[in-house]
Amino acid sequence: MEAALQTDTHAHGGGHAHRESFIRHYIFSTDHKMIAKQFMFTAIIFLFIGGAFALFIRWQLAYPGEPIPLIGQLLPSTWVNADGAVTAEWYTQLLTMHGSIMIFAVIIPLLVGTFGNFAVPLMIGADDMAFPFLNMVSFWLFPLAGVLMMAGFFVEGGMAAAGWTGYPPLSAIASMGQTLWIVSLFLIGFSSIIGGVNYITTVLNMRAPGMNMFDLPMTVWAVFITAIIIVIGTPVLAAALSMLFMDNFLHTSFFMPADLVVATRDMSRTAGGGQPLLWQHLFWFYSHPAVYIMILPGMGVVSDVLATFARKPLYGYKAMVFAIIAIAFLGILVWGHHMFQSGMNPLLGTTFMVSTMVIAVPSAIKTFNWLGTMWRGQMEFTVPMLNAVAFVSMFVIGGLSGIFMASTPVDIFIHDTYFIVGHIHYVLFGGSLFAVFAGLYYWFPKMSGRMFDDRIGKWHFWLTFITFNGTFFPMHILGVGGMMRRIYDPTVYDFLKPFQPMNEFITINAMVLGFAQFLLVYNMVYSWYRGRAAKRNPWRANTLEWVAPSPPPHGNFDVPLRVYRGPYEFSSPESVQDFLPQNVPPEEVVAQRARHEKRLAASQTRDGGSGE
Amino acid sequence: MLDWLPENVSVFGEGVDHLFSLIYYISVAIFILVNAIYIAFIFRYRRKRKGERAYYYHGNNILEFSWTALPFALFLFLAFYSDGIWEDIKYSDKTPNPDLVVEVMGQAYLWHFRYPGSDGIFGRRDSRFMATTNPFGIDPDDPNGKDDYVTINSMNIPVNKTVLVHLSSMDVIHSFFLPNMRVKQDAVPGQWVDVWFNSIKTGKYEIACAELCGSGHYLMRAVLTVQPQADFDTWIDEQYGSVSAALVAAGSPDQKNSSAPAATTPAVPTK
Numbered sequence: 001m002e003a004a005l006q007t008d009t010h011a012h013g014g015g016h017a018h019r020e021s022f023i024r025h026y027i028f029s030t031d032h033k034m035i036a037k038q039f040m041f042t043a044i045i046f047l048f049i050g051g052a053f054a055l056f057i058r059w060q061l062a063y064p065g066e067p068i069p070l071i072g073q074l075l076p077s078t079w080v081n082a083d084g085a086v087t088a089e090w091y092t093q094l095l096t097m098h099g100s101i102m103i104f105a106v107i108i109p110l111l112v113g114t115f116g117n118f119a120v121p122l123m124i125g126a127d128d129m130a131f132p133f134l135n136m137v138s139f140w141l142f143p144l145a146g147v148l149m150m151a152g153f154f155v156e157g158g159m160a161a162a163g164w165t166g167y168p169p170l171s172a173i174a175s176m177g178q179t180l181w182i183v184s185l186f187l188i189g190f191s192s193i194i195g196g197v198n199y200i201t202t203v204l205n206m207r208a209p210g211m212n213m214f215d216l217p218m219t220v221w222a223v224f225i226t227a228i229i230i231v232i233g234t235p236v237l238a239a240a241l242s243m244l245f246m247d248n249f250l251h252t253s254f255f256m257p258a259d260l261v262v263a264t265r266d267m268s269r270t271a272g273g274g275q276p277l278l279w280q281h282l283f284w285f286y287s288h289p290a291v292y293i294m295i296l297p298g299m300g301v302v303s304d305v306l307a308t309f310a311r312k313p314l315y316g317y318k319a320m321v322f323a324i325i326a327i328a329f330l331g332i333l334v335w336g337h338h339m340f341q342s343g344m345n346p347l348l349g350t351t352f353m354v355s356t357m358v359i360a361v362p363s364a365i366k367t368f369n370w371l372g373t374m375w376r377g378q379m380e381f382t383v384p385m386l387n388a389v390a391f392v393s394m395f396v397i398g399g400l401s402g403i404f405m406a407s408t409p410v411d412i413f414i415h416d417t418y419f420i421v422g423h424i425h426y427v428l429f430g431g432s433l434f435a436v437f438a439g440l441y442y443w444f445p446k447m448s449g450r451m452f453d454d455r456i457g458k459w460h461f462w463l464t465f466i467t468f469n470g471t472f473f474p475m476h477i478l479g480v481g482g483m484m485r486r487i488y489d490p491t492v493y494d495f496l497k498p499f500q501p502m503n504e505f506i507t508i509n510a511m512v513l514g515f516a517q518f519l520l521v522y523n524m525v526y527s528w529y530r531g532r533a534a535k536r537n538p539w540r541a542n543t544l545e546w547v548a549p550s551p552p553p554h555g556n557f558d559v560p561l562r563v564y565r566g567p568y569e570f571s572s573p574e575s576v577q578d579f580l581p582q583n584v585p586p587e588e589v590v591a592q593r594a595r596h597e598k599r600l601a602a603s604q605t606r607d608g609g610s611g612e
Numbered sequence: 613m614l615d616w617l618p619e620n621v622s623v624f625g626e627g628v629d630h631l632f633s634l635i636y637y638i639s640v641a642i643f644i645l646v647n648a649i650y651i652a653f654i655f656r657y658r659r660k661r662k663g664e665r666a667y668y669y670h671g672n673n674i675l676e677f678s679w680t681a682l683p684f685a686l687f688l689f690l691a692f693y694s695d696g697i698w699e700d701i702k703y704s705d706k707t708p709n710p711d712l713v714v715e716v717m718g719q720a721y722l723w724h725f726r727y728p729g730s731d732g733i734f735g736r737r738d739s740r741f742m743a744t745t746n747p748f749g750i751d752p753d754d755p756n757g758k759d760d761y762v763t764i765n766s767m768n769i770p771v772n773k774t775v776l777v778h779l780s781s782m783d784v785i786h787s788f789f790l791p792n793m794r795v796k797q798d799a800v801p802g803q804w805v806d807v808w809f810n811s812i813k814t815g816k817y818e819i820a821c822a823e824l825c826g827s828g829h830y831l832m833r834a835v836l837t838v839q840p841q842a843d844f845d846t847w848i849d850e851q852y853g854s855v856s857a858a859l860v861a862a863g864s865p866d867q868k869n870s871s872a873p874a875a876t877t878p879a880v881p882t883k
């Protein structure tokens with residue numbers, strides 16, 4: 001009801017939004033669509049920074065100690081040695097920043113920040129988020145945090161170098177860069193919490209009239225549940241970060257045992273009595289659910305894209321919703337599976353193994369339901385569909401490789417090896433990032449009002465898909481071979497020397513993978529200005545965002561909305577077309593059908609007449 | 613894929629590898645099954661003619677139930693099956709009686725190995741004495757500690773004997789990784805963790821650090837020498853000889869406290 005009122009007040013006659021100053025419109029905007037674009041723009045910049053870091057890492061692993069081609073000599077002497085090769089110090093910073101940036105500044109802002117902001121209000125028929133001003137604050141904390149994290153470049157000792165997991169004591173006896181990292185994550189967490197509260201409130205209070213919770217598209221369900229995880233988990237991370245900050249800065253001992261022998265730091269001011277494992281518990285209590293924060297919205301987007309392009313109702317809608325809820329609930333109970341070899345009581349290993357095995361069940365349910373959605377469909381392989389299809393297949397690999405780690409005895413061997421690196425990239429790149437691509441292409445017409453270039457989109461997809469597998473699949477084999485993660489030079493070890501050709505193969509694939517992403521940027525930028533104009537509903541989809549003009553004006557909808565059915569009524573026999581938008585009244589459907597049958601009958605009589 | 617595993621020479625490693633291959637074959641089977649259906653669907657149900665309708669169908673509760681129950685049963689089976697092996701390896705009440713006890717201390721970026729002297733007793737440790745020159749914090753006033761000897765980046769053990777490692781770290785978290793023994797255990801400062809293994813084959817194997825411990829993380833390599841008992845005894849005598857020679861040379865008054873006799877016995881713990 002509220003939404004309907006707001007929609008009415010904002011419907012300034014067919015999309016003529018009131019004029020705003022440049023700063024209000026493009027910088028300190030409170031419009032959810034502009035904030036979504038800001039999240040997207042910022043996160044894609046970080047995607048390229050994080051990707052470049054990964055390529056430096058890969059170069060070093062494939063060709064240890066060899067100068068970086070072309071730009072090696074241009075890099076500052078704190079990063080590279082005299083020849084222009086990556087130093088061990090910079091390597092450690094690179095791997096830390098690659099992980100931190102990709103997780104906190106790319107995947108979460110793209111999935112939650114961008115799609116959450118863009119799609120949620122549109123899909124529930126609201127004119128904006130519940131708290132537009134908080135939404136703006138949530139965005140602006142993010143580039144601030146990103147800049148703080150990167151500011152490690154300019155301080156003594158360089159960037160943070162304790163891994164994205166920041167395990168103390170290493171992270172508690174570190175340089176200024178680590179402190180910046182802590183503050184940065186704290187701010188990003190703050191931004192997440194504000195965003196999370198906003199999503200929860202928006203979904204609960206601002207749905208269009210007639211829209212029940214079980215009329216919500218999967219994307220909205222996923223972002224809603226994700227927001228709940230964020231609100232539960234992130235304060236714990238914030239607490240842990242505060243303690244780490246104090247250990248670092250004020251010489252407290254939350255995570256510090258007594259009498260450590262550290263050459264680089266005077267430990268006499270640290271009393272001791274703390275427990276390093278406490279950090280791991282607190283960190284993973286947030287960061288394991290964070291993995292689901294990074295995959296659930298992707299699952300939602302993929303569900304919507306698959307149903308739309310299979311022209312079929314989503315298979316087992318309610319099972320899909322309950323599976324998301326189950327993943328979220330169980331996700332809070334499995335953090336200890338990161339700590340099987342940490343020195344934690346092995347009895348806890350047993351319990352966390354059982355909960356981890358159980359969480360594979362809802363993931364399996366989702367996979368089977370996606371298959372069911374495709375069964376007897378009429379699939380159209382557009383660019384978003386290709387990316388969604390790839391998501392499912394890659395997620396299956398990421399899920400299956402997870403079973404190895406869940407099994408505690410096998411984890412003894414593969415823990416902290418490249419098997420884990422392969423697994424996480426199948427989930428976060430093969431899963432989350434393909435979902436991001438699917439969502440970006442899917443909503444691009446709505447966001448920009450223009451169509452993207454299909455041919456470049458397909459090139460981008462195929463190049464990414466092939467080189468992604470070329471990059472990350474062999475990592476499982478490296479892990480089986482025992483290659484430890486985060487090592488600067490694998491050739492130090494005799495048992496890893498045979499894997500050097502594989503490391504080179506991975507690096508070559510990674511280079512192509514990295515450069516292929518310029519196709520995405522080119523496609524987006526070019527199409528934004530030169531693309532063919534998009535219709536309101538180019539994909540013939542059912543959800544409410546396609547009722548709004550492309551791009552939607554300030555206030556979103558130019559027609560009053562009421563929801564009559566669920567989001568996946570594709571190929572319904574009721575309807576004349578093979579889709580049935582959520583807002584079309586039943587009497588209108590009946591009338592359309594009557595008109596259609598009349599036309600059909602008329603043409604039949606005509607045909608019959610001419611036949612005689 | 614499993615051919616890439618480093619050679620297993622550990623007694624419990626067989627159980628680990630067996631489980632590894634079991635999960636491997638299960639997941640390959642699931643992968644092939646799911647992807648075969650998937651690819652078949654992609655070709656079979658792509659839009660071929662315009663205007664054709666997809667099957668209007670919302671789902672089937674019996675199917676939903678069965679593909680919930682089947683994975684549930686499979687994963688619970690895997691969890692309980694894994695747990696038996698896990699308990700045998702990790703639970704302290706299932707650890708076999710050790711033939712040799714070695715203390716291992718991680719330090720950025722090396723491993724210290726401490727053997728009890730000829731008395732078979734480790735000297736008392738106190739973290740207050742910990743220093744780069746005394747990584748284990750051996751109490752200088754404890755006579756039992758006088759003949760303890762410490763090696764750096766090299767560990768010797770007898771073949772076919774149960775070796776118990778007391779593991780800790782003096783600075784940051786390290787992880788004691790023996791690929792061929794299927795051993796990995798984090799070394800956490802301020803905490804002692806027990807790990808055991810039993811090598812069934814002599815030879816030289818590598819020990820690595822598996823937890824990021826700083827920029828020199830990759831350099832934290834040690835060598836494990838698995839020897840026949842006789843060779844190990846000779847090695848240990850040599851080590852002990854050098855320790856007592858050093859004690860004699862130092863001629864410190866503490867020496868009389870040392871319980872070191874000339875003849876040596878293999879280091880058997882009195883635990």
